[in-house]
Amino acid sequence: MSLNSEIFSSITTIPKSYWSQLGCEDNIYYTPEFLKAFEFANKGIDFNYIFILRDQIPVAFANTQRISIGIETITKNTRMPSLTRQLVNTIFRHRNLHVLFCGNIFLSGEYGIFLKENQDKTTAFNAIARALGLLSKNTRKLHTLFIKDFENDSLHITNLLHLYDYASMQVEPNMIIYLKPEWQTFNDYKSDLKSKYRIKANKADAKSKPLEVQLFSKNDIITHKNELQDLYQNTIDNADFNAQILNLETYIHLKETFKEAFLVQGYFLKNKLVGFLSAMKNGTHLDAHFIGIDYSKNNTYAIYPRILNDYVRLGISTNSSQINLGRTASEIKSTLGAQPKPLTCYCKHKRYLPNKILKSFIKNVRIKTYKQHQPYK
Structure with a gap:
């Protein structure tokens, strides 16, 4: 029996039976409640949900x-002569690239496509590729399709996208x-750390000792939402690449739904919020989400190194x-023992x-190189 696709433009219109029949809800990132939080809080994004059905x-x-x-967001991360970059930026300075992302643009990892167990996964993935082509054809204001983030174990399936004229590229790895x-x-x-790295961890804790640390409730997130958004914007402004800015109204929905599984921790200096971390407990994994930092206080109080220490603390306590510490800042994350997990993406112009x-x-396009530390004895 051939496969057919259904495409929904809102999470609320998807039959509830589809989720249980697919068997994906053991993973928080494929639950309708998780996806709904992002859709409801980020009105400027067009969301679609593709289901492949057999019978x-x-x-x-x-x-x-x-x-x-x-x-400019794209060219600054592409290896090219500076004059060429300036020329491209000048020619296209008033134009944006409209991109259809398959995968969650707010997560780093394989959280965009789910293939049911005991099925021919290559055939199912092929059906998804065709459905993406159909969605692209029916989306008028669109230039490019971008399918993200696949681990090496998946490439024997996902590389069939080359047959659909996609180009593949490695992106920065997740640090685990x-x-x-x-x-x-x-x-x-x-x-278990070598002396050099143990001293580094202790120094971060010592410098950040004046900070008051608080796990946030839903009401705390509501109270400090604007401050959280500003601190998050600071990290976005310092990032090499960011496709989209998350409305942290999303965090209110996530905290309300997932309770203790979704963690937001604030760092206060003299009653002023100067940093935060967020994380999701997904099964036996703890996944770092976005952080926010007041960079004017970062060197003095080691806010970012303390956040990394606290991710380890939260991982142990849960x-x-x-x-999963996510992408970027790979070298400093490796000083805590994080190991790279390569990720591949696929891109195609319409x-x-x-x-x-x-x-x-x-x-x-070249990913940044970095020194991989080996901090354990």
């Missing part, structure tokens, strides 16, 4: 978001700390088996000739 039973799922990105069961406290973890140009453009 009217779902066998695969993909979620997409359509956004616009300024050309694998926690040992015998680490019951942060001191247990530090005892009995997690691993902590039209044939621009796609040929895009492919050569993508060949110039």
